[in-house]
Amino acid sequence: GENVEQHPSTLSVQEGDSAVIKCTYSDSASNYFPWYKQELGKGPQLIIDIRSNVGEKKDQRIAVTLNKTAKHFSLHITETQPEDSAVYFCAASKETSGSRLTFGEGTQLTVNP
Amino acid sequence: GAVVSQHPSWVICKSGTSVKIECRSLDFQATTMFWYRQFPKQSLMLMATSNEGSKATYEQGVEKDKFLINHASLTLSTLTVTSAHPEDSSFYICSGGTTTDTQYFGPGTRLTVL
Numbered sequence: 001g002e003n004v005e006q007h008p009s010t011l012s013v014q015e016g017d018s019a020v021i022k023c024t025y026s027d028s029a030s031n032y033f034p035w036y037k038q039e040l041g042k043g044p045q046l047i048i049d050i051r052s053n054v055g056e057k058k059d060q061r062i063a064v065t066l067n068k069t070a071k072h073f074s075l076h077i078t079e080t081q082p083e084d085s086a087v088y089f090c091a092a093s094k095e096t097s098g099s100r101l102t103f104g105e106g107t108q109l110t111v112n113p
Numbered sequence: 114g115a116v117v118s119q120h121p122s123w124v125i126c127k128s129g130t131s132v133k134i135e136c137r138s139l140d141f142q143a144t145t146m147f148w149y150r151q152f153p154k155q156s157l158m159l160m161a162t163s164n165e166g167s168k169a170t171y172e173q174g175v176e177k178d179k180f181l182i183n184h185a186s187l188t189l190s191t192l193t194v195t196s197a198h199p200e201d202s203s204f205y206i207c208s209g210g211t212t213t214d215t216q217y218f219g220p221g222t223r224l225t226v227l
Binding site for chain 1: 211218
C-alpha cells in the first residue's frame with residue numbers, strides 16, 4: 001500500500017521567516033495531494049491541495065510543489081505568523097482508492113513572535 | 114469551504130456503556146464518509162470508510178462489532194462505540210468525501226471512558 005513520509009517532525013521559525021515541510025510517497029499511482037492544518041483539540045482543516053497534472057499551486061502565503069518523478073511534494077509558507085503555529089499533515093490518495101487518504105506523521109510548526 | 118459538524122464535541126462515559134457520535138455534512142453531499150481516531154501527538158488513523166446505504170469497510174485490526182457505523186444519508190453518518198472501555202478513549206474525527214477526492218473534516222469528538 002501507499003506510504004507517506006513527512007519531515008521534519010518539528011519546525012521552529014521566527015515570525016516573518018519561511019517554513020518548508022516535505023513529504024515523499026511510495027505509490028506512483030497517487031494523484032491527489034492535500035495538506036491539512038490541525039490546531040490543538042480541533043479537526044484538520046484543508047489548506048491547499050494539488051493534483052498530479054500540476055507542478056505548483058499557490059494561495060496567498062501558502063504554496064505546494066509536486067515532483068512526480070521523485071515522488072515528493074512540499075508545503076511552503078512565507079511570511080509566517082504566530083497563528084500559523086499548528087500541526088501540519090500531508091496526505092496522498094489515488095483514484096482507485098475511493099478517496100482513501102494516506103497521511104504523513106505530521107509536523108509541529110511553531111512560529112516564534 | 115465545505116462544513117462538517119460532529120456531535121457531541123466531547124463525551125465522558127462509564128466503562129461498559131455505548132456512545133454514539135454523529136457526523137453531518139452541512140452544505141454538501143458526502144458520497145463517502147470516513148472515521149478516524151487520533152491519539153495524542155500522532156497522525157490520523159483510518160478506522161472505516163462508509164458509503165450511503167452500504168455496509169462500512171473497516172481497516173485491518175478495527176473491530177466492526179465494537180465500532181458500529183451507520184451511513185443513513187448523504188449528509189449523516191454515525192459511529193457507535195459499543196461497550197466502551199478506557200482503551201477506547203481517544204479523539205474521533207469524521208470526514209466527508211466528495212467526488213473530487215477532497216475530504217473535509219469535522220471538529221472531532223473527545224471520548225473519555227472512565
